[in-house]
Amino acid sequence: MSAPKTTLQKTKKEIDWRELERRMEASRVAVERIWAPTAEDTRRILRERARALAREAVPAETADASIEVIEFLLAHERYAIASEYVRGVDPLEDLTPLPCTPPFVLGIVNVRGEILSVIDLKKFFDLPEKGLTDLNKVIVLESANMVFGIVADAISGVRRILRADIQLSLPTLTGIREDYLLGVTAERVVILDAEKLLTDGKLIVQEQVGG
Amino acid sequence: MKWSIGTKIGAGYALALMILVILGAVSYRNTTGLIEAAQMKAHTYQVLENLARVLSTLTDAETGQRGYIIVGEDRYLEPYQTGTLVVNQTIQNLRKLTADNPNQQQRLDALEPLIAAKLTELKETIDLRKSKGFEAALQVVRTDKGKKAMDDIRKITAEMGNEERMLLEQRSKEMAASSNTTISVIVYGIPLAIAVLILFGLWIIRTLTRQLRASVDQLSTSSAEILATTTQVASGAAETATAVSETTATVEEVKQTAQLSSQKARSVSDSAQKASQVSQNGRKSVEEAMQGMQRIQEQMESIAESIVRLSEQSQSIGEIIATVNDLAEQSNLLAVNAAIEANKAGEQGKGFAVVAQEVKSLAEQSKQATSQVRTILGDIQRATSAAVLATEQGNKAVQAGVKQTTETGEAIRLLADSIVEAAQAATQIAASSQQQMVGMDQVALAMESIKQASVQNVSGTKQAEVAAQSLHELGQKLSDMIGGRSA
Numbered sequence: 001m002s003a004p005k006t007t008l009q010k011t012k013k014e015i016d017w018r019e020l021e022r023r024m025e026a027s028r029v030a031v032e033r034i035w036a037p038t039a040e041d042t043r044r045i046l047r048e049r050a051r052a053l054a055r056e057a058v059p060a061e062t063a064d065a066s067i068e069v070i071e072f073l074l075a076h077e078r079y080a081i082a083s084e085y086v087r088g089v090d091p092l093e094d095l096t097p098l099p100c101t102p103p104f105v106l107g108i109v110n111v112r113g114e115i116l117s118v119i120d121l122k123k124f125f126d127l128p129e130k131g132l133t134d135l136n137k138v139i140v141l142e143s144a145n146m147v148f149g150i151v152a153d154a155i156s157g158v159r160r161i162l163r164a165d166i167q168l169s170l171p172t173l174t175g176i177r178e179d180y181l182l183g184v185t186a187e188r189v190v191i192l193d194a195e196k197l198l199t200d201g202k203l204i205v206q207e208q209v210g211g
Numbered sequence: 212m213k214w215s216i217g218t219k220i221g222a223g224y225a226l227a228l229m230i231l232v233i234l235g236a237v238s239y240r241n242t243t244g245l246i247e248a249a250q251m252k253a254h255t256y257q258v259l260e261n262l263a264r265v266l267s268t269l270t271d272a273e274t275g276q277r278g279y280i281i282v283g284e285d286r287y288l289e290p291y292q293t294g295t296l297v298v299n300q301t302i303q304n305l306r307k308l309t310a311d312n313p314n315q316q317q318r319l320d321a322l323e324p325l326i327a328a329k330l331t332e333l334k335e336t337i338d339l340r341k342s343k344g345f346e347a348a349l350q351v352v353r354t355d356k357g358k359k360a361m362d363d364i365r366k367i368t369a370e371m372g373n374e375e376r377m378l379l380e381q382r383s384k385e386m387a388a389s390s391n392t393t394i395s396v397i398v399y400g401i402p403l404a405i406a407v408l409i410l411f412g413l414w415i416i417r418t419l420t421r422q423l424r425a426s427v428d429q430l431s432t433s434s435a436e437i438l439a440t441t442t443q444v445a446s447g448a449a450e451t452a453t454a455v456s457e458t459t460a461t462v463e464e465v466k467q468t469a470q471l472s473s474q475k476a477r478s479v480s481d482s483a484q485k486a487s488q489v490s491q492n493g494r495k496s497v498e499e500a501m502q503g504m505q506r507i508q509e510q511m512e513s514i515a516e517s518i519v520r521l522s523e524q525s526q527s528i529g530e531i532i533a534t535v536n537d538l539a540e541q542s543n544l545l546a547v548n549a550a551i552e553a554n555k556a557g558e559q560g561k562g563f564a565v566v567a568q569e570v571k572s573l574a575e576q577s578k579q580a581t582s583q584v585r586t587i588l589g590d591i592q593r594a595t596s597a598a599v600l601a602t603e604q605g606n607k608a609v610q611a612g613v614k615q616t617t618e619t620g621e622a623i624r625l626l627a628d629s630i631v632e633a634a635q636a637a638t639q640i641a642a643s644s645q646q647q648m649v650g651m652d653q654v655a656l657a658m659e660s661i662k663q664a665s666v667q668n669v670s671g672t673k674q675a676e677v678a679a680q681s682l683h684e685l686g687q688k689l690s691d692m693i694g695g696r697s698a
Binding site for chain 2: 068070083084086087088089090091137155157158
C-alpha cells in the first residue's frame, strides 16, 4: 500500500501553493470585473453593435415568395408552423388534465384569462416516445372559429422560409402526419399545415362518457 | 595360635624364669630342710648330752655319798652337793628340750620321781652316816634300794637315749634323702632346663627367622614395587607438568578470548544504548508524526467542509442561473410573440420585428450563457465532488497513516524493549566475561600451584625413590643378617 503511495508522490509534482494562490486571486479579480467591463471591452461591444446595425437590410422578399413560420422543437425534431395562424406562444403552466378525452388531449390551460385546450401533436401523430422532453411551451393556434394550443419542447424562433425550398413530401413521412404537412425544408424542418389542423374534425372531441 | 615376637621372647624368658624359680624354690626348701635337720640333730645331741650328764651327776653324787660314807669327811660331800643341784637343772633342760615329744615327757615324768627317790636315799644315807655312823649307813646301802633306783634311772635314760638315737637316725635318713633330692634336682633339673630353654630358643629363633625372612621378602618386593611406582609417579609428574603447561597456555588463550568477548559485549552494550536512544528519538518522531497526522486530519475535515460549503454556494448559483434561464426563456417567448405581432402589423411592424429579432438573439445569448454557466457549475460540482472524495480518501489515508504510525510506534517500542534487553544481556555478558577472566586468573594461579606441586612431587618422588632404594638395601642387610637362605 505504501509503495504506490511513494511512487505517486514521486511522479506527482509538488503542489505550488503560490501558483494556486495567484490563480485564485486572478479568478477572484476576473469575477469582480465581469460586472464592470473594461473600457476596451465596452468599446468592442459597441463597435460590434454598430456594425450590426449598419448592415444593410436584406431586400424584402415578396409575400408570396416566402412564408413566415414559427419554428419549434418537439421530440427532438424540428417543426415549423405558419405564423399567421399563431396568436402567441406562452409557457405551459397550470395544465389541468381532462378526463374522458382522447390521449392526445393533454388538458386545459388558462392563458391570459382564456381557457384553451392543449393538444400533444406527438400522440396525435402517433410518434414513438423518445424519452421525456420538456413540453413546457404552448403555441396558441387561432382561426376564425377555432382556438387551441399545441405543446412544444422549445420555441426556436420566427423565420422566413422560401416556398421554393419546401419539398412537398418525403417518403419517410407517412401515416397520419402526411395529411397535416406542408412539406419539409432542406434543413429537415417539418412544416405543419396549420389551416388543416385548425379545420380538421378529428381534433374536435365529441366523446361521451356512458352513463 | 599366633604369637607376636615380643610374646614369644617374653614366653621364653618367662619359661626360663619359671625354671629358675622352681629350681631356686626346690633348692631353698631342701637347704632349709637340711639346716633344720642339722639343728634337730644338734638338739638330739644336746638331749643325749643332758641325759649323760644326768647319769654322770647322779653317779658323781653317789660317788660323793659313798666317799663320805666311807671316809666320813665332809670333803667328800662336795660332788654330791653339786650333783644334786646340776641334776635338777639338767632335768629342767630336758623338759624344755623335749617339750615337743610326749614320749620323752612321759619318760621324764617317770624319771623325775626316780631321781628324787635316789637323791632322797643318798641324803638319808649321808644323814645316817653323819648321825649314826658308818654302820647305819651301810645298813641302808645294803638294802640295794639305791642300786635299784639307779638301775631304773639307767634304764629310763637308756630308753630315752635310744629314742633320741632313733630319732637322730631317722633325721639323718631324712637329711640324706633331702640332700639326695637336692642333688638330683641339681643334677637332672638344670640339664633339663637347659635342654628346654635351648629347644624353646631354637623354636623362637626359627619362627622369628621365618617371620623376619618373610617380612624381608615382603619388604624387598614392596620396595621394588615402590620403586616402580615412584618411576611411574615420576613419569606421571612429568606428564602432569606438560599438561599443566599446556593448560596454562590454554587458560591464557581463554583469558584473552574472555577479554575480547568482554570488550565486544561492552561495545554491544554501548551500541544497544545508542540504539535505545535512537529508538526513543524514533518514538518521539512517531508521536510528532501522529500529532501531525491529526492536524492533517483536522485540516482535511475543514477542507471538506469548505468544499461542501462551496458546493452549496454553487447550488445557489445554479438556482440563480435557473432563474436567469427562466427569464431568458420568457424573453425568448416574448420576442417570438413580438415578432408575430409585428408580422400581423404588416409593413408598419417591420422595425418592431427587427427589435424583436434582437431581443430574441439576446435571450438566446443569455440562454447560452446560462447553459455555459450551468456546464461550468456542473464542472465545479464534479470538481468539488472529486475534491470531497479526494479529501475523504486523504482522510482515510491519514487514518491508515495514523494506524501505521501507531504500529510503527509500537514496533519501535518493542524494538526499544528488545534493545534494552539486549543491552542488559550485553552488560551481563560483560560482567560474566569479567568474572570469567577473574576465574581464569584463579585457574592460572591454581595451575601455577599445580606446577609447583608437581615439581615438589617430582623431588618427593626422587626422595621416595632414594628411600625405596635404602629400604631395599635395608631389606638386603636384614636378609644378610638373618642369613641362611640368602642368595
